[in-house]
Amino acid sequence: MNFEFTEEQIMIQQTAKEFAESEIAPTSVERDKNGEFPTEIVKKMADLGFMGMMVSPEYDGAGMDTVSYVLAMIEISKVDASVGVIMSVNNSLVCSGLEKYGSDFIKEKYLKPLARGEKLGAFALSEPEAGSDATQQKTTAEKDGRFWVLNGIKNWITNGISADYHIVITQTDAEKRHKGITAFVVEKGTPGFAHGVKEDKLGIRSSDTCSLTFENCRVPEENIIWEVGKGFNFAMNTLNGGRYGIASQACGIADASFSAALKYSKERKAFGTEISNHQAIQFKLSDMATKTEAAKLLTYQAAALKDAGKDYVKEASMAKLFASKVAVENALDAIQIHGGYGYVREYLVERYLRDSKITEIYEGTTEIQKMIIARQLLKD
Numbered sequence: 001m002n003f004e005f006t007e008e009q010i011m012i013q014q015t016a017k018e019f020a021e022s023e024i025a026p027t028s029v030e031r032d033k034n035g036e037f038p039t040e041i042v043k044k045m046a047d048l049g050f051m052g053m054m055v056s057p058e059y060d061g062a063g064m065d066t067v068s069y070v071l072a073m074i075e076i077s078k079v080d081a082s083v084g085v086i087m088s089v090n091n092s093l094v095c096s097g098l099e100k101y102g103s104d105f106i107k108e109k110y111l112k113p114l115a116r117g118e119k120l121g122a123f124a125l126s127e128p129e130a131g132s133d134a135t136q137q138k139t140t141a142e143k144d145g146r147f148w149v150l151n152g153i154k155n156w157i158t159n160g161i162s163a164d165y166h167i168v169i170t171q172t173d174a175e176k177r178h179k180g181i182t183a184f185v186v187e188k189g190t191p192g193f194a195h196g197v198k199e200d201k202l203g204i205r206s207s208d209t210c211s212l213t214f215e216n217c218r219v220p221e222e223n224i225i226w227e228v229g230k231g232f233n234f235a236m237n238t239l240n241g242g243r244y245g246i247a248s249q250a251c252g253i254a255d256a257s258f259s260a261a262l263k264y265s266k267e268r269k270a271f272g273t274e275i276s277n278h279q280a281i282q283f284k285l286s287d288m289a290t291k292t293e294a295a296k297l298l299t300y301q302a303a304a305l306k307d308a309g310k311d312y313v314k315e316a317s318m319a320k321l322f323a324s325k326v327a328v329e330n331a332l333d334a335i336q337i338h339g340g341y342g343y344v345r346e347y348l349v350e351r352y353l354r355d356s357k358i359t360e361i362y363e364g365t366t367e368i369q370k371m372i373i374a375r376q377l378l379k380d
């Protein structure tokens, strides 16, 4: 067992940290307040190769390993979890899925600009009546010559407004349950395809989330990902990869909460001394640091297994389950340590709590992660 990162991994981690502190941090408070998408930041991240980190250079990606991706995601999310999720969806759910399952045509036309970060992607699986129970797709696609005609509504789509290319999961044969589900790439601007208004969210407010509607939207058959009837397997396999992305985002938030609490506890005085000298605060800090480290180790493990070409489904779900719980708990503890100052915007920790909660919900709720882990345990 080796707990050392390579020189390249450390360099990427350092680059992400410096970028986050110099380019992302200065606008994060305002963007959170105004719900403003970080368009310029995403462009700069593309220049660093952060929008297609794990994609092979053959498809214009940065060709980095999963551990590097996780390290960069943690540093970015530590400063701004909204930017973290934009990066995670493009890398883990969109680019990774297209690289593994897309045809040569899809890779050339869609993956390359996505990996270069010139275009942004979204992943549209959830629907008003199909969240955790993802086989219940109501968005239909019917074949009409060389085209498929899409009708239906998608919900809670991250990057939904800003994305250029959307991966859309549809039902093509209701009789066949998950084997009657098919995935397409749908371009922004295709007639019959529209996005709804930006959701007014509790947290990750600088990322955009919206519904998508399809009304007789004609998509060419060459935009089918993998093949007809493979859309559910595509979504499940791709989401396994997304989960270490969200685990990394949660680790970043947990780390931010711990760091803020540590700093504040060394500055704030009560009962004649810095509050860091009180055992009640020390115990909280110890728990926060230990849990953050454990969450990171689970996340690194999932990433390292993937890099080694081994099965990582259980480990990715464990990482997401644990890291998201720690993100929420650390944010709450950070607020408690800050007292009244933790409850106002000035000290950022209230944002960490608002941003943390979604990590227990999207890309599979906490309860879904437990289902996946249990199924893997019972299978072994």
Ligand code: CAA
Pocket: 089, 093, 123, 125, 126, 131, 132, 133, 134, 135, 156, 157, 158, 178, 232, 233, 236, 237, 239, 240, 313, 362, 363, 364, 365, 368, 371, 372
């Ligand atoms: N990995 C790979 N394949 C899986 C899988 C997994 N974790 N879970 C199920 N499958 C496969 C099964 O092997 C089976 O395929 P075969 O028939 O080819 O063997 C197929 O999926 C159906 O399996 P089940 O009948 O067991 O599936 P199910 O109906 O019981 O559901 C589930 C399984 C894991 C609960 C699934 O519905 C699920 O993951 N739900 C959560 C969906 C989710 O994560 N949504 C998040 C939306 S995306 C998002 O949030 C993005 C964003 O914008 C940030």
